[in-house]
Amino acid sequence: MDIELLEIRQFMGQFPPFDGLSDELLDVIAERVEVSYFKTGSDILVLNDILNELCFIRSGAVEVYRRQGELYNRLGEGDIFGHFSLLRNHKVRFPAQAIEDTLIYFIPNDVFQRLCEEDDDFADFVELERPRLETVAEQQKKSNDMMVTRIRKLVTRYPVMVEASTTLQQVANQISEAQASAAIVIKECSGNPRYSFQDSEGQKWRMEGIFTDSDFRTRVVAEGLSPQAAIGDVASSHLITIQSDASVYEAMLTMLRNNVHHLPVIYRQRPVGVVHLSDIIRYETHSGLYLVSNIFNQSSAQGLARLAPDVRAAFVRMVQEGANSQMVGSALSTIGRSFTRRLLELAEAELGPPPVPYCFMVNGSMARNEQSIVTDQDNALVLSDDFVPKEHDDYFYALAKFVSDGLDACGYTYCKGDIMATNTQWRQPLSVWKDYFEDWISNPTPKKLLQSSIFFDLDSIYGEDHFVETLQDLVAKRAAESPLFLAAMARNALNRTPPLGFFRTFVMEKDGKHNNSINLKRRGTAPMVDLIRIHALACGSKAQNTFQRLNDISQTQLLATGVSDKLSYAFEFLCMSRIRHQMIDIQEERVPDNNIEPENVEDSERHTLKDAFQVLSNAQKFLKFRYPMPAQRPRQ
Amino acid sequence: MLGIRPRQRVTQSDWANYMAQRGQQAKDDAIKRFFSTPLPASDTPISDVPMVALDMETTGLDEDRHAIVSIGVVPFTLDRIKLAERRYWVVNPTRPLAEASIAFHHITHSEVAEAPDLDIVLDELLEMLAGHLVVVHFRNIERPFLDTAIKARRGEGVMFPMIDTMSLEARLHRQTLWARFRRWLGRPPVSIRLNASRERYGLPNYQGHHALIDALATAELLQAQIANHYRPDTPLKDLWC
Structure with missing residues (x-):
């Protein structure tokens, strides 16, 4: 290696995918780069030109476009582009333009091909979307013993x-x-x-x-x-x-x-x-098991509230040990369910046995077994049809209040949208609940569904399970046969869209604007859950968990081959990213939230997140097309 | 640029004739080949001109008392800088290496002691330069040092046209009405040193004072200057000197 090329080598070696290359391969690259300067506004790659080099941004910034001229990505120092074309027919598919004065290092195709052949991580990195997400998801899976050990x-x-x-x-x-x-x-x-x-x-x-x-x-x-x-x-x-x-x-x-x-x-x-x-x-010495048995040993709501710090500790431990999002999600949901159950037992002990049978229903993330450490409570009471408000409602209101207050004390804050059993509207006999669902499904308006969509993730937690099962059956049967309902749901699912990616220390929006942070729930996991729920409803699935829903969807022809895998990898990565950032928040003694700041996102995570956003964005486009508004609206 | 004497002014209005004439007169084979290889005509658009960026590190600033320590050469065009075709030589300066310039150039005594005399690499160097337009940052180092060193070894010197990225910067920042106005106001002149010039074009800050990296940096600077202040079809005669 000529010492004089250290400058180039060291710079490139800081950025993925070059950071993982052997010194020998880095030397090969530095030996062979060609350099060119591009003034702001000048074209670097022109559509359909022949491309025989990988482009590396040494300084400046570049925008990459789709064929139709839509912004595909904005790249800065250390980013690469042109690899899609090199892996295909060497024709430029995504034109590129310098948006600042830019210096590009060009890496000849034969070197690029050699890197792909000799370094698997490099090859994975430059492969389009799915393989990278897949690799990351697979690695997470492999790294956890509990998932694979039978x-x-x-x-x-x-x-x-x-x-x-x-x-x-x-x-x-x-x-x-x-x-x-x-x-x-x-x-x-x-x-x-x-x-x-x-x-x-x-x-x-x-x-x-x-x-x-x-x-x-x-x-x-x-x-x-x-x-x-x-x-x-x-x-x-x-x-x-x-x-x-x-x-x-x-x-x-x-x-x-x-x-x-x-x-x-x-x-x-x-x-x-x-x-x-x-x-x-x-x-597996560290687990949520101790915590759960501890929950059931508490004899008061105050005792339960004292366990809240343990939940965070268990969460941090799980993430550190390489649990994937499904494990974290279901462990936290199990813990949340245990709190709720124990509170109900304590409430019944205090208030006496219920005057009529009931089922305590949970909605949202707990119903999906995908709870995170930042969560509020979403619950409701489904009562027996023998329920007589005048005689019985005092009891159930007291029960709901006991549980809701207790959950709040344990860190499951009150629901801002008032989706709680303390709300009279959500403390009703089964027949009323059936009417609710029937109305939502047959007379959907996007506005109505905005409030009620949370009820389409529903699970029983305590009491007469079959009440909620009846509702699950009703939803599964009626939703699939109601195109208007699916269309309205689909429209709502498009309200929240992912950003394009990251650019330096900003979040890049599709219109090219910048933001300082991103709410990964609002812009990633939640829209993903929404769109998967719609496909699941369309195929009559009764599953509540997003991964199980994807499984059910993949048994049908709803999505093209491989799409549900892609969605599942993307969802897993988005969830894990959120979980990791929440863990960092806890470790640094900040209040965990759903935001991630680009400066805390590692390079490799940025790239994978961008891929995941892209998968989500494509899936949203398909949703609009798959569930169009029927031309005729039935009379209400 | 303190400590540099005013030089002889090279005012060749007709480089082609001068080169051809030297080609006929030259006695040394390598020098004869160098001058006999024609350069692009003076009206050739810059985008068609094969160029080579040249940088030297020396033991000082006076070609009569100091000597060349290293030479970096990078062939390029307006489109591409061909780093793969680069050459870099450390040569023995025969004159002692001052401690200060060791730190300056990152070249050690032992490296220099083992290095060949410039005479050994001269044929190769001239072959790389032949037919290419040489691009330097501050021609008053490269041109006189090369001329003197070659004259001492082969009995005849070399003189050839160059594009000087520093003088292109000077035209923009030192010779305009605005620059004169600034001077009149007593403002310090805009720096036209390599790194300061590069910064104005958004070019990265390379570790300076390595002949090859500086040659690369000079090539990049010329691409940036042409892209921002000239055009690909600007004729060579507007740029060289």
């Missing part, structure tokens, strides 16, 4: 299985001998009922339940039962199991959601083992 890895021995007729004493002995902490209760059966399996001798059995150490305390000793009683009469028939190929993480969530500590592991319908909470904790 639960069967934690199973070390066969479960203790006892026939339903076995006495409690015999079961206790068998569990002790096996040094286990639970036994699966089985019974001979015929046919193919749920949880049935065949043993090696062809005998058919059915899993009746599970009996654990703590059951001996709560169900036997505390109840004063005889050790000679048959276990089948005592064991809980409430059985929660997990498939052996599920991830450790899924097992953890199953335990959290159902508040159980033992899970029978099933392989081809046969129980092959039992995992205990402590097995998972041993495997």
Whole structure:
């Protein structure tokens, strides 16, 4: 290497994708660059010209346009352009113009091709949109063990299985001998009922339940039962199991959601083992599990509020350990749901049992299992149709207020749009809720839907689950057959658009204007959630989680091949970016928010974010085209 | 530019004739080849002129007492600076290297001690310059130093037209009515040194005082000057001197 080219080499080596190159390859580039100066306003690349070089901006600024003249990107020092053409037919597809006096280093095509061949990261970087997002998303996935490790890895021995007729004493002995902490209760059966399996001798059995150490305390000793009683009469028939190929993480969530500590592991319908909470904790010491069990141990709303700092600590730990957005989202949602459930239990303990059955419904991010650390509460009460306002509403108002105040104290601030069960409008019997949804779907106006779209992410959290399931079914059925509704939703989904990207320390808008920061929720994740929800409604999906919705969508012909993957990578990246910046806020003792400031965005993150914005922008364009306003509006 | 004596004025109105004549008279082969390679005609548009940026580092400012230490050469056109075709030589100045200029040029004693005499690289250098228009920043270093050094080694000197980016800057900032008005007001003159000039065109600040990097910087400056104040079809005669 000639020392005199250090100047060029060192400068280029600061910027991606050159920063990851070996010294040898950097030398090759510095040796071969050609240089040219472009005055403000002059053309650097002209549409359809033949291009045989990669362009690197040494100083100045450049605007890149689409064929139709629409601004595609604004680039500054250290950015590259022209690679799309080099990877295709060498014809300029995106013309470029200097918007400041600019010095360009041109890297000859043969050097560019060599870089692509010899350095995979370089090749990934210059590939268009999807591969880069995909790589980043894949890396995040790989880096987390919990997501890929299957639960069967934690199973070390066969479960203790006892026939339903076995006495409690015999079961206790068998569990002790096996040094286990639970036994699966089985019974001979015929046919193919749920949880049935065949043993090696062809005998058919059915899993009746599970009996654990703590059951001996709560169900036997505390109840004063005889050790000679048959276990089948005592064991809980409430059985929660997990498939052996599920991830450790899924097992953890199953335990959290159902508040159980033992899970029978099933392989081809046969129980092959039992995992205990402590097995998972041993495997993954830092987790939200302690926090959740702590939530359920609190006996007052004040006690719950004291756990708020723990939520942040758990969040930071998860992000640091490389959790992806789905893990963070569902862990935070599980924690939020646990708070809500515990508050409801405490409310019922204080107010007495409910006068009529009810279901506590959550909406928005908690319903989608995508909660972030910056969140407000969105909830509602769906009451039994036996509800008589005069007699019962005082109770439910008090219940709603107890929960809502408690959540606020725990850091889930009151909803600014008043989407809370304390609002009479959102504390109604099931039949009224059905009418609400029916009205939103058959007489949609963009204005009406602006307020109500949050209800199209809905999930039950406590009480009569089937009330909310009824509403989910109604939505799934009616939305898909209502083009007017989908069109109105689509129109609203276009209200919030992503920016174009970043330029130096600014956020670049599509019209070329600059901003100092960007709200990544408003300009990224939320519009993404909106548009995916519409496709999901259109295909009759009942999924609430955005990734699950994308899965359902990809089973249909709604989107072109590969588009739902692209959306999923882009969404994952946007979420992770938001999560990372919130973690930085917490670590630097600032109040976490949804804003990111360009100066805190690393170079590689900038490029990937820009790709993600582009995917979102394209998807929004398609939305307008896919769900047009029907020509005739039905009479209201 | 303190400490520089006024030079002999080179006022060649007809470079082509001068070059041809020297080509016939020259005794040294390399010098003969250099002068016999025709330069573009004086009315050639600058966009068609093959150029070469030249920069030298010297042990001082007086060609009779000081010597050349390094030479950087970068061929270019108005469109492209061809860094791949660059050449850079460190040469032994035969005169002692002052400590001050060591720091200045980033060239060490041992590097210089191992370097060849200019005579060894002279043929190669002249071949790179032949047929190209030489571009320098401040011709009163490169031209007299090269002339004196070659005369000492080959018995005859070289003189040839150059484009001087500093004098182009001077025309803009020192010789205008506005510049005279500023001077009259007692304002300091606008700096026309390499880096200060480059800054006015938004060109990056390179680590100066390396002959090759300065040659590159000079080539970039000329591209910027033409783009901002001239036109691609400006004839060569309006620019050279």
